[in-house]
Amino acid sequence: MKFPDPIFDLIGIPILVGLFIFLWIMESKFQLRKRVQKKSDRFLTNTGIATVSLVLLRLVFIPAMVWLAVHNNEWKFGLNYLYQWPVWTEFVIGFLFLDYTNYVWHILNHKFPLLWRFHVVHHTDLDLDLNTGIRFHFGELIGSIFFRGAMVLLTGASPVLVLVYEIIFEAATNFHHSNWKLPLRFEKVFNILFVTPRMHGIHHSIIKNETDSNFSVIFSFWDRLHKTLHLNIAQQDIIIGTPSYRDPAELTLLNLLLMPFRKLKSWQFADGTVPERSDTDKNRVHFPDDEPKQNLRKNNAGSF
16 A cells, blocks of 8 residues: 655654664663563564564554545545644644544553453563563554544544654654653653653553553643543552563563463462552652652452
């Protein structure tokens, strides 16, 4: 399928590659969370998972979104066709709408068992860094084609908007998955509008109510709006991953690719206990200092 515009190939890919290299350097030099595994070992596994997904992204997902946007110029369906406002206004409204629907899509991936089967592959990573940002099962990407395609139609997005949003979406995903320790004061201010590494780090915690928070992708205010924001955990207090899959030997490339098609383990440790945090206050929506408090405990009550 031919692109109506070379935005993604000629502008987007160079930007994303350059950003990836920059973030790789910064998270190596300024580490936010201590690592559990060797970066090189995870790189091979995560790159293997990402290979099929990246091919699908470029050859199927993006062409499908652009095709819908192009043909919607004839169908005149969606939000941006309900009014005649300046182009930049329609662009901003469409961009915000696309980002909001991706916030919803992320929640659906956590709440619906079928979708979680694929999304859990992303969350089983025992470390969280730039490399985790490409660890998405190809089945999750295939599922997103239908939902996000419908949202492109509902938005009435133009082909240019679809491509620009996708570039910024991928850039934001790389940024907030990175293990880059930004100055705390700067990140607190920046996080008022945008998702940051500390904010998304909490989303990858083994504590269930922490994982079920901070769903935003680009703009952080969707979580504030819907009261799904959780910022009160120091990064060194966070154990990354899921309690169900803690053995690195179990998280091989083949096992991760097959994981959605096998029976998933419950959200608990191997001994049946469920991790909880003893003194969190979800209403405190600010980043604390990065000093650990060692306040993790286990609870036998309940499971995923």
